[in-house]
Amino acid sequence: MHSVNISDLSILLIEPSKTQLKVIVKHLNEQGVSRIDGVATGEAALEKLTRHQCDLVISSLYLPDMMATELVDRVKNTEAFKEIPFMLISSETRFAVLDEIRQAGVVAILPKPFDRADLKRALRATIDFIDPREMELEHYDVESIRVLVVDDSNLARKHITRVLSNMGIRQIHQAADGKEALQIFEQAQQSFDLIVTDYNMPEMDGRELIQAIRDELHNAYIPILMVTSEQNEARLSNIQRAGVSAICDKPFEPQTVKEMLYRVLEEG
Incomplete structure (x- = not known):
């Protein structure tokens, strides 16, 4: 069981539209969230964070003073x-626009408008991130698992590394692209139990x-787990x-990720 509930979350919401702000606040209230600070710009959000840190930042993509990618x-x-x-709520659907913020390690991207189930799932993902539970494996000592994380985005590597660390995995090595990863793996392939890699590098x-x-x-x-924003079916095939x-x-x-790791490590 988590020690943090959705109702415990303190949220900073960045939304330029007063109407949209009210709608999102209403949806959050319905999920039991009551501690919500709303601002209209990225700079206002950064200033608010210096005075009071929150548990989750939720932002629209297009802000008056910056894009959410910059924020x-x-x-x-x-x-x-x-x-x-960080969670994004946006009506934007273009892959090229959304991919940059995906690579930054956001916990969720919700459409505009979103439904109640989408929001609840995203808030639960936030709870998993800030109040993690270690993974329990029958055939592995989690702390002894050695993982190679491969991604050309430094932010994405940090995000994946934190998620793995939250599961109890301590021995995590990083590579910035496939070439570097292959060199590391060739030198010590017997030492790794798992590779987690991006696709586009x-x-x-x-x-x-x-x-x-x-x-x-x-x-x-x-076992090799690919974490990717790729949507092209031919490439995925x-x-x-x-x-x-x-x-x-x-x-x-x-x-x-925890369920996938359990499957590839325990059942693979």
């Missing part, structure tokens, strides 16, 4: 704020990394054929 970047790169989960992408591990290094047994163990969307819910 999440400034939040994640400020030492005092970097651990605060420079030098060597996730599919090429998987193929190199499976075909060139002849390692068919190490190629990833499956390359030998990935499981694919998880960005942004991901910690519980979903």
Whole structure:
């Protein structure tokens, strides 16, 4: 059981439209959230955070003074704020626009308008993030599991690393792209129990990394979890054929990752 409930959350909500702000506050109230500070701009949000830290930041994508992508970047790169989960609510659907904020490690992206189930699931993902429960495995000591995290986004690596750490995994190594990951893996492949990789990366992408591990290094047994914002079905099919163990969307819910890890480690 979590020690934190949805009703315990303190939320900073950034929404330029007063009408939309009222609608979102109403939905949050229906979920039991009562501590909500609403502001209209990114700068107002940053100023509010310096005076009172919250448990969750929820923002619209298009703000009067900046995009939410800039806001999440400034939040994640400020030492005092970097651990605060960030959620996006937007009617934007273009992959190229949303992908940058997905890569920044947001806990959820909700459409506008969203339904009650979407919001409740996103709030539960937030609880999993700020009040984690360690993963229990029958055949592994969680603290002894060695993981290689591969992503060209530093923010995404930090987010994935934190999620894994929250599950009790302590031995986590990082690589900025597939080429660097392959070098690390070649040097100590017997030492890793799991690889968590992005798909779209420079030098060597996730599919090429998987193929190199499976075909060139002849390692068919190490579990490889791909965490990606890729939506192209043909590309995803190629990833499956390359030998990935499981694919998880960005942004991901910690519980979903935990279930996938349990499956690939315990049942694989």
